Amino acid sequence: MEYEQLMPFVEVPQGKKSFFVTLADYVTIEDGTGIVHTAPAFGEDDYNTGMQYGLPVLNPVDDSGRFRGTPWSDMFVIDADQPILKWLHENGVLYKKEIFAHNYPHCWRCHTPLLYYARPSWYIQMTKLKDLLVSNNNTVSWYPDYVGEKRFGNWLENVNDWAISRSRYWGTPLPIWKCECGHQESIGSRKELAEKAVEKIDENKIELHRPFVDEVHIVCPECGQHMTRVKDVIDCWFDSGSMPFAQWHYPFEN
Ligand SMILES: [Zn+2]
Ligand SMILES: [Zn+2]
CATH class of the missing domain: 3.90.740.10 (Valyl/Leucyl/Isoleucyl-tRNA synthetase, editing domain)
Known part of the structure; x- marks a missing residue:
């Protein structure tokens, strides 16, 4: 009707x-x-x-x-x-x-x-990883065992894609730079940022939080214009989840 x-x-x-x-x-x-x-x-x-x-x-x-x-x-x-x-x-x-x-x-x-x-938000496509998450969980010796089977197991069975961006000021900045032409780039390390930055920055000293990181631009490989970081920061649970690896500087030193 x-x-x-x-x-x-x-x-x-x-x-x-x-x-x-x-x-x-x-x-x-x-x-x-x-x-x-x-x-x-x-x-x-x-x-x-x-x-x-x-x-x-x-x-x-x-x-x-x-x-x-x-x-x-x-x-x-x-x-x-x-x-x-x-x-x-x-x-x-x-x-x-x-x-x-x-x-x-x-x-x-x-x-x-x-x-x-x-x-619009940025997501991690967790549903794509579901089978791997479930099979890994099945190899964990949980105590008490119902937690692994029921609470965590059921949660993994129903896993959703993870909206990781937050429209806030404080937080870990999303390492994605965008160009007016539509090109996007994800920066994976201090070294990569220093190499691609338009401004002269010191790889070891650059402060990676806002507002400092927002002053760094990179050159678009598609059209040559300057790319700007997207304004969003990352969900603080991403920091928490990274901690066990990041405390050992995994996957690389910086
Ligand atoms: Zn309020
Ligand atoms: Zn461009």
């Missing part, structure tokens, strides 16, 4: 069916009306449903939580609730309005309401 786009402000990919009724097993009549609006850019369940039905991922909100390119451009999304209701009413598409208490995610530290975004 299809319906018309309620508000015509966000451009939809031409020829792509974008407004229709889907099914999802997390929608129940015990909780609310049994009808849920799905916005694939703003929630994990929504995103998964969107992928399943080929819905476009539309996002009119920028990183500061403000609308872009609607009549509420520059307005913080939560402040736009009333103006949007007014617009719906004026355009004859408001059926009913009422105040409804429901759960909403908040920051556990400062209790600020949170906005969910679908955004």
Whole structure:
């Protein structure tokens, strides 16, 4: 069943069916009306449903939580609730309005309401390594043995791809440089960085954290322009997981 786009402000990919009724097993009549609006850019369940039905991922909100390119451009999304209701009413598409208490995610530290975004991230394709992980786990003598079989074994059976990038400032910088032409390069050592750097850097002294590492550029082998490091840092669990090897400077001295 299809319906018309309620508000015509966000451009939809031409020829792509974008407004229709889907099914999802997390929608129940015990909780609310049994009808849920799905916005694939703003929630994990929504995103998964969107992928399943080929819905476009539309996002009119920028990183500061403000609308872009609607009549509420520059307005913080939560402040736009009333103006949007007014617009719906004026355009004859408001059926009913009422105040409804429901759960909403908040920051556990400062209790600020949170906005969910679908955004591009860097992943390690752990699902590709699953068979190897499971077979290695089977050679480990776990004590008590059910931990290896059940807790860790089950976890490995259901292993997901690992989203390792974090859009934060502090942390181990992601060693990936990008060029405007689209070329990407992953730098594997201090030596390699020093060799490829445009700036003159001392391999033994370069501080590899932000902001210093962001001042290092490398020459694109495809087009000759300067490449810049992607801004993300790495999930701190990656540091933890590297520790047993890194403390012995594996796989090389620096
Ligand atoms: Zn907070
Ligand atoms: Zn390039």
